[in-house]
Amino acid sequence: MRDVFFEKGWCRFPDDPVLLEWTRHVLPAARSALESPENAEWIRCGGTWNVGVNALPNDAQGKVGDGPELGGDAIGFIRGSLGMPPFDLDRAQVSVCYPGYPQPMDTETPSAYQFRLKKDAAHVDGLRREGPSGHRFLREFHGFVLGIPLVSASADAAPLVVWEGSHEIMREGFKRLFDGMTPDQWGNMDITKPYQAMRRQVMESCKRVAIPASPGQSYIVHRLALHGMAPWAEQATAGPDGRMIAYFRPDFGVPSDWLFAP
Numbered sequence: 634m635r636d637v638f639f640e641k642g643w644c645r646f647p648d649d650p651v652l653l654e655w656t657r658h659v660l661p662a663a664r665s666a667l668e669s670p671e672n673a674e675w676i677r678c679g680g681t682w683n684v685g686v687n688a689l690p691n692d693a694q695g696k697v698g699d700g701p702e703l704g705g706d707a708i709g710f711i712r713g714s715l716g717m718p719p720f721d722l723d724r725a726q727v728s729v730c731y732p733g734y735p736q737p738m739d740t741e742t743p744s745a746y747q748f749r750l751k752k753d754a755a756h757v758d759g760l761r762r763e764g765p766s767g768h769r770f771l772r773e774f775h776g777f778v779l780g781i782p783l784v785s786a787s788a789d790a791a792p793l794v795v796w797e798g799s800h801e802i803m804r805e806g807f808k809r810l811f812d813g814m815t816p817d818q819w820g821n822m823d824i825t826k827p828y829q830a831m832r833r834q835v836m837e838s839c840k841r842v843a844i845p846a847s848p849g850q851s852y853i854v855h856r857l858a859l860h861g862m863a864p865w866a867e868q869a870t871a872g873p874d875g876r877m878i879a880y881f882r883p884d885f886g887v888p889s890d891w892l893f894a895p
């Protein structure tokens with residue numbers, strides 16, 4: 634699994650009873666968090682996507698209420714193989730998609746909408762858009778992206794997509810870009826243009842794969858890998874919860890490791 638992960642920039646874990654037990658326990662809390670007024674600000678794309686940032690009220694071990702800690706194969710792999718210092722879990726994002734995703738929004742340009750529709754809004758986490766000009770800066774040093782489906786949906790219901798091997802292209806690009814700078818200076822650089830060029834290079838040279846998964850399964854995406862969310866296919870199906878996935882993205886801990894660690 635380790636070799637596959639570092640070669641392709643992602644891996645999927647098969648049915649895991651420990652993880653299934655965790656998902657069963659947190660699902661009611663995820664549902665009520667998404668319905669709460671505090672989360673309303675995260676609804677996007679004409680109501681077809683609830684971004685649900687930090688929606689899940691879990692603690693640093695992934696426990697919600699008196700439920701189980703987040704355990705199982707994937708979290709064991711992360712703690713054992715990614716070279717991260719011991720870390721606390723962040724509050725999970727609960728990303729929910731509904732039929733028709735993506736609908737255009739007033740707040741996005743026509744070209745941004747086309748990028749969402751045709752190119753899955755492909756991105757590397759932590760490169761934030763800022764100000765009216767929407768220029769991008771490196772702001773967050775995530776250690777990984779762990780995706781945990783909380784409900785069943787068909788494989789074409791807005792799955793996560795990843796460009797295989799893109800993490801090494803991104804790594805080389807950022808190494809060139811930040812050459813001669815210390816990690817505390819990286820965030821000062823406007824990376825908008827070079828980042829666009831890096832994404833183009835990835836799309837021309839890497840294979841795009843969709844990663845559908847069911848409750849009890851999970852997947853890990855390398856922190857530098859280009860990934861996104863496919864549109865909801867016309868024939869896709871899901872229950873009343875839509876396509877609901879919990880994502881954990883704790884900080885790496887050491888900013889330089891974000892770029893240089895395997």
Ligand SMILES: [Fe+2]
Pocket residue numbers: 756757758778860
């Ligand atoms: Fe992401």
